[in-house]
Amino acid sequence: MFNYISNNRLFFIVAHLIIGYLATFDVFAKPFGFTTIIVGILVVLFTSNKNEEAFKASCYIVGVGVFARMISGFPTYEAGKYAIMIFLILGVFVGEVKQKFSLSFVFYLLLLLLGIVLTEVPVGESIRKAIAFNLTGPFLLGISALYFFKRVMTIEQVYQGLFIMLLPLFSLVTYLYFVTPNLEDIIFGGGANFDTSGGFGPNQVATAIGIGIFIIAINILTKRKITGFIALDIIFLMYFIYRGLLTFSRGGILTGAAAILVFAFFYILNQKASFKLLVRYSGVTIFALIGIWLYTSNVTGGMLYNRYAGKNALGVKKKDITSGRALLLQEQMSSFIYNPMGIGVGNGKYKRELSEKSVTAASHNEIGRLLEEHGLIGLILLILLLFIPLENIWFSNNYQRAFLISFYVFWFFTINHSAMRIAFSGFVYALSLIKIQISEDD
Known part of the structure; x- marks a missing residue:
C-alpha cells in the first residue's frame, strides 16, 4: 500500500488537497479521523510489518495529528498518540525483525509512572485528563524509542516515511x-494569530507547517522530487513558508529552519560540495526567502516584522519576547528547587493558579515540566534523553548525521516552545535512534 502511494505521489498529493477542502464540512471530520486509525491497524496486521508499515502508518498519524485536532476528527484529543503507540506495539509483535529493547527506555517509562503518585487536582477537575495531557507525549516517546532503538532502516524507507508524513500537511x-x-479583514498585532491558524492553536499549526517545510526542503536539496516536478515542489515550499509566517507563531517556523540548516550542513559535508555550489544554493534560498518575507509582511501591514522582532503592534519592544514562556520556566525552576521530589504530574498549572501567579498556563516547555512535576527523577529522565542519541550520531557518517541530528534538533527545540503537545515531538526524537543504511547511489 505505502509503496503504491510513493509511486503515485502527485495523485495522492492532489487527493490530500481535496481532503483539505472536504474538511471544511463537519460531516467529513469524524469518519476521516476514524478511518486513518483503523486503516493503519489493518495494514500493520495484514502485512506483518514486513516493510516497516508500522513506521509509515505512524508517520501518517504524526502528520495528520494537528489537522485532525483542528477539524475535531479524532474521537479524543490524544487519540493520535494512542494510535501511534498501537501501531508500533503491533509492529513489534507481528513483525519479523526481532527488536532489541533498550533497558534505558524501559527504565525511562517506569520512572515516568512514578510522577503519577503525587498527582492531585482541584475538585471538579479530571485527574485522568491531567495525566493524559501531560504524559501521553512522553510515554509515546518511550514506546517509539523502544521500537526505533538501533533499528536498521534504509534511506529509502526514511524518505518514504517523511513523504507519508507530509501528505496530510497538504490537507492542513x-x-x-x-x-x-x-x-x-484581519487585525494583525504582536501576538500569534488564531484567524490565520484555522481558529486552532497557532503554536501547533506553525509546528506542523514547519515539519512540512523541512520535508519539502530536504527533498529539494537532495534532488528528490516530491511531486515529480521541481518547479511545483518549490511553489509548494514557498506556500508552506507563507502560511507558516501568517500564523505569527515563531517557534515552529524557526525550529523547522534550524533543522533544515543542520541537515544542509551535514549533507553538503557528505557530498563534498564545492564552494561555488554552496554559494548558488545559498543565494537562491536567500533571494526566495526575502521575497516571501516582504510579500507576507506587506499583506500583514508590516506586523510580521514586529512579531519576529519581539515588538507589539505599536512597534515598541516587548519586555518578554517569549510570550510568557521565560517567566513560566523561571517559576518552574523555582518550584523544582523548593520541591526537589516533584509536585506530581499535571499539578504545575493548578499550583500556579492557587498561588495567584501572573502566569498560570500549562507548561510549554517539557524540560521545565519534567523538573517541576517529576523533580530529581525528571532530571534523570532529561539526562537520559539528551545523551542516549549521541552514541548513534557519533558512529554515523555525515549523510546519516544530516537526518539524525536534524531529528534531534527538531525534538529539542520543539519541546522548548510546545512541550509534548503533539505526537511529532516524541516520535521525531525516536527517529534519531535508528540505524540508516545508505545505498551506493546516495
Missing part, C-alpha cells in the same frame, strides 16, 4: 486557505 494548508478570512 489547504484547509487553512478555505477557512481563513480575507486577510484585509
